[in-house]
């Protein structure tokens with residue numbers, strides 16, 4: 001089965017200091033569900049930034065969807081980025097447009113039909129409990145509400161890969177459960193999901209998820225799933 005993400009001997013160094021990430025070797029198989037944990041400062045966001053093509057590694061090979069994205073012509077990177085739904089830790093909503101338009105934006109970029117945009121955005125905003133706030137600007141929302149908008153935006157195009165950095169960091173346990181359920185449902189439909197989280201409740205909800213643990217920039221593999229990746233995750237209870 002093809003790897004959606006493959007890292008070989010990847011290292012990342014900011015400036016002239018020691019490496020923040022070292023010798024990362026792993027494969028995320030198509031349709032897998034991974035949780036990335038580790039103490040604050042271990043390098044989780046840095047690792048996600050390599051996968052989402054926000055940064056290039058200092059060394060090593062990264063393949064996304066089977067292609068080497070380190071040496072690739074930069075002009076081709078947007079096509080890869082469009083296949084990835086990203087939930088940023090700091091949301092990164094566009095402040096000058098409405099909640100609806102923030103979620104609609106990825107669909108507008110790919111030229112989706114207006115009817116499809118209306119239907120998809122409306123459905124997702126209802127799913128995250130924000131249908132009544134569709135016309136609001138992001139600044140009028142609480143942190144947790146903004147996080148839900150960011151999640152709706154990340155999944156609206158049904159991307160091949162979803163990368164979420166602390167997607168439940170600002171919401172209550174009930175909403176965290178809904179968000180997790182949404183990501184699980186997308187995973188069952190074949191989307192590969194990688195979630196970086198400190199949320200022990202979230203980790204407890206996903207006993208079958210493959211765990212990746214970063215420790216000072218190197219990766220532990222407590223479930224062995226990186227060396228022997230499951231072809232497909234077992235269904236969640």
Ligand SMILES: Nc1ncnc2c1ncn2[C@@H]1O[C@H](COP(=O)(O)OP(=O)(O)OP(=O)(O)O)[C@@H](O)[C@H]1O
Nearest residue numbers: 014015020038039040041042043044045046047214
């Ligand atoms: N742009 C940057 N320039 C220089 N150093 C950076 C940069 N981004 C992150 N770092 C450093 O890299 C290390 C790892 O940071 P990173 O944000 O990846 O960790 P993290 O595991 O996501 O932490 P947290 O759980 O607190 O979000 C930290 O020491 C951080 O200071």
